Amino acid sequence: MSELNEPQRSAVAFERGPLLIFAGAGSGKTRTITFRIANLVSTHRVPPYRILAVTFTNKAASEMRHRLVSIVGEDIARDLWLGTFHGIAAKVLRRYAVDARLNPNFVIYDDSDQKAVVTRALRDLDLDDKLYPPKQILAMISALKREGHDPAEKSLGDDENLDRIARAYQSALTRSGAVDFDDLLLKLVQLLEDPERPASLELRRKFDHVMVDEFQDTNLVQYRIVRALSANSRNLCVVGDDDQSIYRWRGADVRIIRGFQRDFPEALVVKLEQNYRSTGNIVRAALGVIAKASDREPKELWTAESAGEKVVLRACPDERAEAIFVASSIQKGRARGISSKEQAVFYRIHAQSRVLEEALRGANIPYQIVGGMRFFDRAEIKDMLAYLRLVQNPDSDTDALRVINVPARGIGDKTVSRLLDVAAENTTSVLQALRIALHQGEFNAGTAKKLAAFEQLILDLEGAKDKLSPADLLERIIAQTGYKDVLEKDDSAESDARLENLAELVGSLREYEAEAPETGEAPTLVGYLERVSLVAATDSMEDVAKVSLMTVHSAKGLEFEQVFLTGMEEETFPYRGLDGHDPEELDEERRLAYVAITRARKELFISYAGSRFLFGRTKYVIPSRFLEDIPPDCVKREGDLGRTAYVSSGPSSTYGAGSHSYGGGRREFGGGGFPSSRGGAPNELLSPGGRAGAKSMTIERGGRHIDREAFDDLPFDDAADAPSYEREPVVARAGQKVKHKSFGIGVIERLESGAKPMVVARFPGYGVKRIVADFLEFL
DNA sequence: TCTTTGTAATTTTTT
DNA sequence: ATTACAAAGA
Numbered sequence: 001m002s003e004l005n006e007p008q009r010s011a012v013a014f015e016r017g018p019l020l021i022f023a024g025a026g027s028g029k030t031r032t033i034t035f036r037i038a039n040l041v042s043t044h045r046v047p048p049y050r051i052l053a054v055t056f057t058n059k060a061a062s063e064m065r066h067r068l069v070s071i072v073g074e075d076i077a078r079d080l081w082l083g084t085f086h087g088i089a090a091k092v093l094r095r096y097a098v099d100a101r102l103n104p105n106f107v108i109y110d111d112s113d114q115k116a117v118v119t120r121a122l123r124d125l126d127l128d129d130k131l132y133p134p135k136q137i138l139a140m141i142s143a144l145k146r147e148g149h150d151p152a153e154k155s156l157g158d159d160e161n162l163d164r165i166a167r168a169y170q171s172a173l174t175r176s177g178a179v180d181f182d183d184l185l186l187k188l189v190q191l192l193e194d195p196e197r198p199a200s201l202e203l204r205r206k207f208d209h210v211m212v213d214e215f216q217d218t219n220l221v222q223y224r225i226v227r228a229l230s231a232n233s234r235n236l237c238v239v240g241d242d243d244q245s246i247y248r249w250r251g252a253d254v255r256i257i258r259g260f261q262r263d264f265p266e267a268l269v270v271k272l273e274q275n276y277r278s279t280g281n282i283v284r285a286a287l288g289v290i291a292k293a294s295d296r297e298p299k300e301l302w303t304a305e306s307a308g309e310k311v312v313l314r315a316c317p318d319e320r321a322e323a324i325f326v327a328s329s330i331q332k333g334r335a336r337g338i339s340s341k342e343q344a345v346f347y348r349i350h351a352q353s354r355v356l357e358e359a360l361r362g363a364n365i366p367y368q369i370v371g372g373m374r375f376f377d378r379a380e381i382k383d384m385l386a387y388l389r390l391v392q393n394p395d396s397d398t399d400a401l402r403v404i405n406v407p408a409r410g411i412g413d414k415t416v417s418r419l420l421d422v423a424a425e426n427t428t429s430v431l432q433a434l435r436i437a438l439h440q441g442e443f444n445a446g447t448a449k450k451l452a453a454f455e456q457l458i459l460d461l462e463g464a465k466d467k468l469s470p471a472d473l474l475e476r477i478i479a480q481t482g483y484k485d486v487l488e489k490d491d492s493a494e495s496d497a498r499l500e501n502l503a504e505l506v507g508s509l510r511e512y513e514a515e516a517p518e519t520g521e522a523p524t525l526v527g528y529l530e531r532v533s534l535v536a537a538t539d540s541m542e543d544v545a546k547v548s549l550m551t552v553h554s555a556k557g558l559e560f561e562q563v564f565l566t567g568m569e570e571e572t573f574p575y576r577g578l579d580g581h582d583p584e585e586l587d588e589e590r591r592l593a594y595v596a597i598t599r600a601r602k603e604l605f606i607s608y609a610g611s612r613f614l615f616g617r618t619k620y621v622i623p624s625r626f627l628e629d630i631p632p633d634c635v636k637r638e639g640d641l642g643r644t645a646y647v648s649s650g651p652s653s654t655y656g657a658g659s660h661s662y663g664g665g666r667r668e669f670g671g672g673g674f675p676s677s678r679g680g681a682p683n684e685l686l687s688p689g690g691r692a693g694a695k696s697m698t699i700e701r702g703g704r705h706i707d708r709e710a711f712d713d714l715p716f717d718d719a720a721d722a723p724s725y726e727r728e729p730v731v732a733r734a735g736q737k738v739k740h741k742s743f744g745i746g747v748i749e750r751l752e753s754g755a756k757p758m759v760v761a762r763f764p765g766y767g768v769k770r771i772v773a774d775f776l777e778f779l
Numbered sequence: 780t781c782t783t784t785g786t787a788a789t790t791t792t793t794t
Numbered sequence: 795a796t797t798a799c800a801a802a803g804a
Contacts, residue, residue: 056794057794084794085794086794087794110794111793181793181794182794184794185794246792247792247793247794249791249792249793250792250793250794348791348792349790349791349792350791350792351790351791351795354795371792371793405780408780408781410780410781411780412780412781413780414780415780533794534794535794536793536794537793551791551792551793552792553791553792553793554792554793575791575792577790577791588792592792613795614790614795615789615790615795615796616790616795616796617795780804781803781804782802782803782804783801783802783803783804784800784801784802784803785799785800785801785802786798786799786800786801787797787798787799787800788796788797788798788799789795789796789797789798790795790796790797
């Protein structure tokens with residue numbers, strides 16, 4: 001207790017009844033929960049298996065378990081129920097499969113499996129997938145399930161075809177003995193809320209204490225689950241921070257944490273407001289950004305730490321310059337003794353990672369990408385997992401269809417299509433249909449032989465299932481399916497890589513076999529498959545000396561000494577998809593920015609570019625609105641959006657100093673050089689001193705990318721300060737005068753992002769016009 | 780049935 | 795830019 005501050009202590013000591021902990025960023029949240037569990041177990045003698053703690057990721061769960069091992073010992077820590085909602089649900093559903101109305105061997109379908117099921121349903125119903133895009137259908141089904149509704153009972157909308165598809169989808173899952181992610185939660189809540197089912201009562205009494213971390217990102221079904229599980233004891237402890245709610249799009253509802261006191265009026269509310277993680281400047285920057293969010297639970301985050309380094313705000317001409325800046329700063333950080341493990345680069349969307357990767361590779365900096373194209377998403381891995389799942393559950397059609405002709409064994413579309421018809425006629429699984437068809441002499445001798453061979457293969461593997469360990473079984477599959485031979489015969493680099501991936505998969509199974517006993521379970525195929533289905537991006541983060549690259553979402557719950565937050569531009573962050581933002585989305589983007597900033601302990605670098613090449617085209621962008629909310633005195637501005645930002649120093653500056661070309665990036669500038677980044681102008685770029693909404697951007701005429709090789713060869717030490725363009729730029733800014741051929745002289749109102757830099761200006765007599773900057777003369 | 784080639788669509792965040 | 799998909803040829 002002496003290691004805790006006052007509010008932390010009151011949370012830890014609180015034994016019975018509902019407890020709501022508002023835990024600000026870096027306020028020792030995990031420490032508090034961990035201590036509370038330890039206290040319940042050792043002081044109040046609560047049996048560990050009567051405590052359920054839900055975390056947001058498996059990684060968070062295992063970290064908590066490790067901490068508990070060191071406080072209360074291995075035996076006790078092992079018996080706790082600790083995991084994610086989905087992980088816990090899978091475990092419970094497996095155990096009470098009958099009452100949950102599930103096949104005990106159920107498999108968990110991921111996005112691509114789900115898509116395959118919907119596509120098949122559309123085919124069966126003879127509906128056009130252009131009219132009913134599988135992704136959108138799935139989004140609707142998911143939304144329905146997250147609200148706690150069963151698609152069999154509740155309508156998706158006016159179009160009755162939608163309901164037909166949803167029902168076909170759901171019955172296909174049932175027949176295949178499969179569940180999707182939402183089902184895991186839905187089936188559990190259905191089980192818990194149905195007093196007719198024996199397991200319901202048992203489960204409702206099972207836990208003395210229920211704790212939920214990251215409660216701000218809980219959805220309705222999850223809330224119903226924890227309420228049911230804690231209904232008996234009333235001992236429900238939830239921990240969260242409404243400022244860090246960033247999963248609304250996934251069904252999370254901040255209103256749940258905000259409404260907790262209404263649902264539990266007797267709840268003790270504790271606020272953890274002292275930040276132990278970050279320096280003063282970083283905390284102030286974060287607070288500046290979050291202060292503008294609407295609907296916040298009132299709280300005051302503060303820190304006793306010194307101000308520390310200023311937050312570096314770096315302007316870059318484009319995303320390449322930004323990447324080089326990041327790479328060279330990482331090198332400098334490392335030279336100062338910062339461990340690579342403590343360095344992280346954040347971006348809003350995965351697509352931004354490529355350029356960063358290139359720059360890091362170019363600078364020989366080891367890095368790991370967290371999330372994105374996952375190991376388990378690779379084709380060869382999915383093939384092997386499909387075999388494993390098929391062995392576990394032969395009804396899983398998606399898996400059967402995936403591997404029936406992998407590696408190619410002469411069973412083509414035509415044959416598969418006939419098999420599907422047989423399956424539909426007999427309402428059986430594909431594998432069962434195969435047996436029926438063979439029995440009925442449905443196919444000619446050649447085809448029948450191939451099909452029989454496949455059936456025998458699966459039978460053999462099923463026979464091996466109980467004799468071999470999961471890893472050995474996989475090795476058997478790799479060999480016996482002929483997958484290995486095919487890859488070995490083809491000696492392309494790609495096949496080699498695939499073989500390596502397969503070896504890695506075997507390794508991952510062996511690792512699982514070695515680790516499973518830690519949580520008190522025997523290693524089984526089911527256990528492994530569950531684990532890979534429910535991995536989060538951060539779960540597979542390696543604890544090695546590498547810089548981590550990840551989306552801001554993935555960064556939730558993590559912290560690093562040195563953080564690079566990239567792409568802080570309008571449209572990129574806040575991200576703007578096809579259609580605009582509603583205010584709630586914008587608020588969520590703001591919270592996302594807050595999460596990103598608060599990950600940094602000592603050093604924070606925020607960068608933004610003047611133009612960004614993304615999704616195949618260059619877009620001219622203006623700095624993120626969030627940057628304006630960071631108090632100016634805790635930042636240090638660096639760099640420029642383009643050369644002329646240096647030259648221009650007033651609000652009405654004009655053309656740049658003419659055309660200059662730069663080859664290698666190290667050459668001296670022409671035209672007498674430019675002031676250093678400490679000049680006054682860049683400051684005005686972002687904080688235009690009271691001019692409402694004024695932003696500026698560099699407009700480039702005839703700019704041209706230098707080629708790739710030149711990019712790779714840029715000297716990393718000072719390349720970040722050198723432009724890599726041939727350009728003739730101009731700085732424009734609100735309030736400035738422009739001249740147009742037909743409209744005459746006007747005043748700029750604002751600037752807009754786009755394929756080409758756009759200027760919105762008011763011309764007397766003509767009104768407000770939106771014009772491509774190329775057609776304007778800047779006065 | 781498999782492979783190659785060309786065309787079109789698609790780009791947030793994830794358990 | 796990348797990828798998914800479709801159609802045509804081997």
